[in-house]
Structure formats: structure tokens, C-alpha cells
Amino acid sequence: MTTTKQASATAARLYGNELKYVTEVIDSEFRSSKGSGMMRRLEEAFAERFDAKYAISFVNGTATMHAALEAYGIGPGDEVIVPPLTMSATTFAVLQANATPVFADVDADTFQISAESIAARITPKTRAIITVALYGMSPDMDAIMALAKQHNLFVIEDNAQCFLGKYKGKIVGTLGHCASFSFQSSKHLSSGEGGMIITDDIELAEKIRKVQSLGYAGVGATKAKITKKDIQDPYYSRHVTMGWNYRIPELCAAVALAQVENIEPLVQTRVDAAALFTNAAKGFDWFKPQFVGPEYVNTYWTWVARLDHTDITWHEFRDRFVELGGDGVYAAWKLTYLEPMFETMNLLGREDFISAENRAQYKPGLCPVAERIAPRLLQFKTNYWNLADAERQAEILRATLQSFEK
Structure with missing residues (x-):
């Protein structure tokens, strides 16, 4: 692995196994049966690095949050509290779930969503909070999680801008019920596009995977694809729920995997x-x-x-x-x-x-x-x-x- 000193002297962000892994995918002709399986390898590496039980990859870091909201059952009439000072995709995910975004104010010095403002915005219709680790730093998650516990609210950490940040000694991304990351071109790790969700909740992970992968019956928290044996059965019932095709492409997964290896x-x-x-x-x-x-x-x-x-x-x-x-x-x-x-x-x-x-x-x-x-x-x-x-x-x-x- 490249050291920090080597990275600082390298006038590029792609200096690891990116080309090697992309070549593996091309050589496989995009057939997982030939041994590529970059999505699985990426998810396993990411989960290990962020000390999470489950990691589920996505086509981008907005689909991640939409999938989490859908998996939790959030929809019409539900309110989700979000910060107004961030990229609008955080709010778009709420709208994609047909829910209502409610905007809480920010702290003047940290620029992060304010727990006090969140508390003032909670109503009987509130179901969730999406925090944003703005510019690379966590909000005050202890105060926010205390509110969530008091009001039985689901918390998604939007960490598109924060990889390996810490809050009171804990990795940012392990503080809420799940966390979303982005591999968009400007982020700490990039494969051009892509995203990831991590969680320790197996039931939530199972539901998120089905939202991510067309509601397939044969996928789960750690299983990303249905088998050829299943789909070659004319009586196989594929779709147990509504879902989207939000899976990360193998080429993007290959690059993201190499970036995870050089994350520090x-x-x-x-x-x-x-x-x-x-x-x-x-x-x-x-x-x-x-x-x-x-x-x-x-x-x-x-x-x-x-x-x-x-x-x-x-x-x-x-x-x-x-x-x-x-x-x-x-x-x-x-x-x-x-x-x-x-x-x-x-x-x-x-x-x-x-x-x-x-x-x-x-x-x-x-x-x-x-x-x-x-x-x-x-x-x-x-x-x-x-x-x-x-x-x-x-x-x-x-x-x-x-x-x-x-």
C-alpha cells in the first residue's frame, strides 16, 4: 500500500490497483462467473475498514439515502428533518421517497445541523433525520441520537464529504442507524460515481439490498446477486418487493476498491x-x-x-x-x-x-x-x-x- 508520504509526492489520486482491477473486470467480460465480482469485494473491504457488519454499494450517494428511507418504510405524509446548507441531493432523497423535507437550522461556527433546531422541528409526523457531516466533520451526534431515541426516529448519516472522520473516538458513519457515502468525482475516494451504505442492522441491510436490487428474492445483506440456477427456473419468483436498479457498475466498483485500499x-x-x-x-x-x-x-x-x-x-x-x-x-x-x-x-x-x-x-x-x-x-x-x-x-x-x- 502507498504511504502518506508517497501519496503527498504523487501528483495524482489514482496510483494503486485501479488499472489492475479495471483490467480484471474487462478480462472477465463482465461475467461474475469468470471471477471478477468487484462489487462483492468492494463491499467486504469497505465494511471491514469502517468496522461495520454490512456494506451495500450503490450507483451514487443519493440512491443510497433514497433506498434507506424506502427500506425503513418512509413515504407520503412522513416528515424527514434535513439541513438546508448542503448539496440538495440530501433533500432530493426525501422527495424521491414521496416524503416531506423539513429544514433545521445550523450552528454558526461549525456550520453543522443544530440539535436544538432539530428538536424544535419535530412533530408527530417526523419519522427520520438525515444529518450531514458537512465539509468533512460530524455534527453533534450524541445530542441528535438522544433526540432520535426519545422520539423513535430513524437516523441516516450523510457522509458524502467525510471519510474516516471521528466523533468522540468513533468513526463517523457508525453513529446513526446507517450511513451513506459517495464516490462522486470530488470526494475523498472516487470512482467517478458510486455510493455505499453501511449498517449493523441485518434487517435493515436485507431491506436496503432489495431496494437496491430490483426487489430480488435471492439477494440479502451480504448477497448482491441472484444465482444463475435460480433465474433459469421458469417458475422462479424473482421480485418479492418493489425495488430499483441502483447497483454500482463493476468498473466503478473496481476503481472504488483500489481507492479503499489507499484510503488513509x-x-x-x-x-x-x-x-x-x-x-x-x-x-x-x-x-x-x-x-x-x-x-x-x-x-x-x-x-x-x-x-x-x-x-x-x-x-x-x-x-x-x-x-x-x-x-x-x-x-x-x-x-x-x-x-x-x-x-x-x-x-x-x-x-x-x-x-x-x-x-x-x-x-x-x-x-x-x-x-x-x-x-x-x-x-x-x-x-x-x-x-x-x-x-x-x-x-x-x-x-x-x-x-x-x-
């Missing part, structure tokens, strides 16, 4: 880059990096700071950074409930399942903290496979900050 150095590369940015930002009270408490390990999908200078706009800061040689700055997402799709209720029929009372909430003022800070967040890349590039960007950040104090 791939994550550490981003952590090392983030440390450089953190150091560069010291001493500027009007530029607030994401707060990371002593009981948290942030794996920094991106390094983020809040611009608190009233005389500097987001665009002015971004433009100055670029002028000085910076690679650019990403903005935070527009809050999901402020997107045009909610203003017009253009939800492809899912609006029919949302009450007038819930619809009326999707407007400015719903999550005041998130509305205040989202337009002031600056997200800096951490995926620098050559640490010298990250050092240069951190120097440019420091120069940018200094330039506004002259």
Missing part, C-alpha cells in the same frame, strides 16, 4: 492541505475557519471559512485571491428551500404529498443562521496531490488576507 493517504492528503490553510488564516478575526472541537476529527473534503468583514464582499475576496494566483474559491450551496424548485413547487409530482402548512415554510426566515452565513462561506480546495501546490495556495491565502488590511 487519500484522506491525509486533504487533512495536510487543510492544516496549511488553517495556519495561513491565523490572526485575522474577521475570517473564521470552521470550528473543530477537541472531540472531533475533520477530514476536510474542503477547507471552509466564514467571511465576517462587513466591508468586503464574497466576490471581492474571491477575485483578490484569484488575482494573486489562487486557484479560485467555491461558494456554499444556495439553501435548498430557497431554490426555485421549492418556490414554484416544481417537484415532479412530489408536491402533491406536501401539506399546505409545510409548503408555507419554504421561504426566507425559516433557517436564519444558515441564511446569514451561507453567502459568506468560502470553500477552498484540499485535493492537492502534490503538497507543494497546497503550500503555494496557503501562501496566496495569507497574502490575500494581508492585502485587505493595508
Whole structure:
């Protein structure tokens, strides 16, 4: 396995067995009978690395959450609490299950979904909470899980941006009832597209697998495919429930498997880059990096700071950074409930399942903290496979900050 030091010196993120495993799949002509079986190998490796009993792979990290909601029996009339400050796919999964998204506010310093706001949003219709480990760091899961236990709520951890993060010594992803991960191109581990769910609940895993795999009778928590012997029987009843074709392609599974094998150095590369940015930002009270408490390990999908200078706009800061040689700055997402799709209720029929009372909430003022800070967040890349590039960007950040104090 490649070491962290080797990874930092490698100007690429694909330096392990990716090509070897892809070649195995091609040589197999996509027939598992020839011995490829990358999906099974990926799931076994992922479960082992994240200390989970069951891992189920998916075509992407949105299908994962949709499948979990469907497996738990969430549907029309049910409410699912989500954060508004994240990629909208978290909310899309709720809508795909024909349920109602309810938005809880975030903490102004950690940018994570607030347990206090979740508590205020719980109603008799609430069935689940989807937390997001935003930017690579967990929310306060003890407080959230206490609420879930009190109100009998299902908790999905959306960890698309967090691989190997820690919360009070535990791996992020082992804190809720199940956890979702993404292998999309920007994530810590990538196969272009793909996703994974982990859980220790065998009943939930069995149901998720059936949602993932067309409701096939012959699949289960650790069995991803039906056998040739089964399907060659003309009397075989294949589908015991409704399901989707959400399985990860073998080529993507091959690349993801190689990435899991190199997970530590791939994550550490981003952590090392983030440390450089953190150091560069010291001493500027009007530029607030994401707060990371002593009981948290942030794996920094991106390094983020809040611009608190009233005389500097987001665009002015971004433009100055670029002028000085910076690679650019990403903005935070527009809050999901402020997107045009909610203003017009253009939800492809899912609006029919949302009450007038819930619809009326999707407007400015719903999550005041998130509305205040989202337009002031600056997200800096951490995926620098050559640490010298990250050092240069951190120097440019420091120069940018200094330039506004002259």
C-alpha cells in the first residue's frame, strides 16, 4: 500500500490497483462467473475498514439515502428533518421517497445541523433525520441520537464529504442507524460515481439490498446477486418487493476498491492541505475557519471559512485571491428551500404529498443562521496531490488576507 508520504509526492489520486482491477473486470467480460465480482469485494473491504457488519454499494450517494428511507418504510405524509446548507441531493432523497423535507437550522461556527433546531422541528409526523457531516466533520451526534431515541426516529448519516472522520473516538458513519457515502468525482475516494451504505442492522441491510436490487428474492445483506440456477427456473419468483436498479457498475466498483485500499493517504492528503490553510488564516478575526472541537476529527473534503468583514464582499475576496494566483474559491450551496424548485413547487409530482402548512415554510426566515452565513462561506480546495501546490495556495491565502488590511 502507498504511504502518506508517497501519496503527498504523487501528483495524482489514482496510483494503486485501479488499472489492475479495471483490467480484471474487462478480462472477465463482465461475467461474475469468470471471477471478477468487484462489487462483492468492494463491499467486504469497505465494511471491514469502517468496522461495520454490512456494506451495500450503490450507483451514487443519493440512491443510497433514497433506498434507506424506502427500506425503513418512509413515504407520503412522513416528515424527514434535513439541513438546508448542503448539496440538495440530501433533500432530493426525501422527495424521491414521496416524503416531506423539513429544514433545521445550523450552528454558526461549525456550520453543522443544530440539535436544538432539530428538536424544535419535530412533530408527530417526523419519522427520520438525515444529518450531514458537512465539509468533512460530524455534527453533534450524541445530542441528535438522544433526540432520535426519545422520539423513535430513524437516523441516516450523510457522509458524502467525510471519510474516516471521528466523533468522540468513533468513526463517523457508525453513529446513526446507517450511513451513506459517495464516490462522486470530488470526494475523498472516487470512482467517478458510486455510493455505499453501511449498517449493523441485518434487517435493515436485507431491506436496503432489495431496494437496491430490483426487489430480488435471492439477494440479502451480504448477497448482491441472484444465482444463475435460480433465474433459469421458469417458475422462479424473482421480485418479492418493489425495488430499483441502483447497483454500482463493476468498473466503478473496481476503481472504488483500489481507492479503499489507499484510503488513509487519500484522506491525509486533504487533512495536510487543510492544516496549511488553517495556519495561513491565523490572526485575522474577521475570517473564521470552521470550528473543530477537541472531540472531533475533520477530514476536510474542503477547507471552509466564514467571511465576517462587513466591508468586503464574497466576490471581492474571491477575485483578490484569484488575482494573486489562487486557484479560485467555491461558494456554499444556495439553501435548498430557497431554490426555485421549492418556490414554484416544481417537484415532479412530489408536491402533491406536501401539506399546505409545510409548503408555507419554504421561504426566507425559516433557517436564519444558515441564511446569514451561507453567502459568506468560502470553500477552498484540499485535493492537492502534490503538497507543494497546497503550500503555494496557503501562501496566496495569507497574502490575500494581508492585502485587505493595508
